[in-house]
Amino acid sequence: MLTGPLGLALDLLDAAQAGARPIRAGDGWPELTLNQAYAVQAALLDRRVARGDRPVGLKLGFTSAAKMRQMGVHEVIVGRLTASMLVADGARVDRGRLIHPRVEPEIAFRVGRDVDLATDTMDAAVDGVCAALEVIDSRYDGFRFDLPRVVADNTSAAAFALGPWSEVDPAATGGLRVTMRTGDGTVVTGSTDAILGHPLRALERLAVLGARLGLRLSAGDVILAGAATEALPLLPGRTEVTVESLGGVALHAEGA
Ligand code: OOG
Ligand code: MG
Numbered sequence: 001m002l003t004g005p006l007g008l009a010l011d012l013l014d015a016a017q018a019g020a021r022p023i024r025a026g027d028g029w030p031e032l033t034l035n036q037a038y039a040v041q042a043a044l045l046d047r048r049v050a051r052g053d054r055p056v057g058l059k060l061g062f063t064s065a066a067k068m069r070q071m072g073v074h075e076v077i078v079g080r081l082t083a084s085m086l087v088a089d090g091a092r093v094d095r096g097r098l099i100h101p102r103v104e105p106e107i108a109f110r111v112g113r114d115v116d117l118a119t120d121t122m123d124a125a126v127d128g129v130c131a132a133l134e135v136i137d138s139r140y141d142g143f144r145f146d147l148p149r150v151v152a153d154n155t156s157a158a159a160f161a162l163g164p165w166s167e168v169d170p171a172a173t174g175g176l177r178v179t180m181r182t183g184d185g186t187v188v189t190g191s192t193d194a195i196l197g198h199p200l201r202a203l204e205r206l207a208v209l210g211a212r213l214g215l216r217l218s219a220g221d222v223i224l225a226g227a228a229t230e231a232l233p234l235l236p237g238r239t240e241v242t243v244e245s246l247g248g249v250a251l252h253a254e255g256a
Contacts, residue, residue, distance in 0.1 A: 002043045005030035009040045009152050014047060016139035022099050024141045029149070037151035038213055044154055045080045056221055057081040058210065059134070061155040063202050063226030064194040067104075070230040073147050076196075078209045079155030081222060087135075087161045089249050093234070096255035098137045098158055101234035103251075104227035105180040105241040107173060107192060107199055108132035108162055115217040117210030122203045125217075128165035129173055131243040133180075133251060134224055135159035135234055160224060163241075163249035174198040177244040178228040183237030183253060190229040192243065199225045 002010050008030050016023045023029055032040065045055060061067070061077040068074045087093055095101060112127030137158035140149060150156060176192040192199050202225035209215075217223070234253050242248040 002040065005032065006036055006040055006043070010043050013040070013044060013139050013153055016099070020097055020099050022141040023139055032148040032152060034148050034151060037148035040152040041079065041154050045082070048082050048084070054083040055080060056083050056086060057217065057223055058206060058215060058221070059155060059157060059224035060202050060206055060226040061150070063196045063205070064228060066190070066194060066230045067227050071143075073150060075147055076205045076209065077147070077151050077155050078206060078213065078215070079157045081157065081160065081224065085157060085159050087159050087251050089161055089163060091161070091251060093135060093159055093251050093253045094255045095234060095236065095253050098135070099139065100143060101135050101137045101158060102143070102231035103180070103182065103234040103239050104134050104136065104231040105178045105188070105190070105229055105243070106132040106134050106224050106227055107195075107243055107246065109170060109203065109223040109225065110165060111217050111219065111221050111223070113219045117207055117215050117217070122207050123170050123200060126170045126203070127167065129168045129170060129246060130165045131163035131241050131246045131249045132224055133161045133239065133241045133249050134227065136231060161249050161251045162222065163247045166246055168246065170200055170203065173200070176246065178241070180229065180232065180239070180241045182232050182239045183235030186232060188229045188232060192228055194228045195225050202226055
């Protein structure tokens with residue numbers, strides 16, 4: 001149980017997500033340190049689990065210069081993925097349950113065995129790679145936050161979709177062309193090299209951050225390496241991401 005400022009942050013974030021209403025100036029958001037913010041993030045996960053959800057992996061944020069520039073945050077962060085966030089490839093996402101959703105193209109890794117990030121090497125544990133699409137939905141008004149806020153808000157995680165898994169060596173995930181087309185036909189392109197120079201670097205950063213935070217992965221868990229381009233609004237209609245040699249993934253957004 002979190003009490004005091006941490007408990008308040010937890011309650012504000014939980015209510016914002018449940019009600020699809022952003023936290024605004026004047027709502028009494030408490031200033032948090034980065035460590036406190038990760039404690040709030042962990043408590044949010046505990047609440048989800050208590051309601052029947054299940055951890056299914058980890059995500060990295062701000063692994064690309066494009067995202068850092070877009071959001072004004074310049075440090076790699078880690079968040080939690082749960083089963084309820086996973087959207088089947090091509091399935092529907094209801095925008096009405098979200099505040100101001102955005103979508104970003106990513107790649108995902110899957111681990112084939114349990115990993116204690118403090119002691120185990122991660123890239124050897126990876127047994128699959130795929131194209132991925134992440135829906136982010138900051139619980140703060142205007143998508144405006146600083147580092148502790150976005151960390152407490154589970155790195156804006158809202159939903160994600162995964163393409164078919166390939167047994168590509170993680171070392172071969174560099175320099176792949178990434179394309180995202182959103183509901184109004186807008187197309188952005190980039191390269192997996194935008195992710196810290198090579199997606200393997202994302203795994204290395206996750207190992208360092210995860211060891212510090214005491215994080216673990218279970219066999220079958222997913223890691224989102226972070227967006228390869230800036231995020232775009234999640235508009236009604238089909239959003240599709242393709243990653244050269246890995247394939248594609250899509251979702252269909254509906255609702256106001
Ligand atoms: C935070 C989430 C960042 C990424 O891939 O860089 C992230 C945000 O931009 O709201 O998921
Ligand atoms: Mg992301």
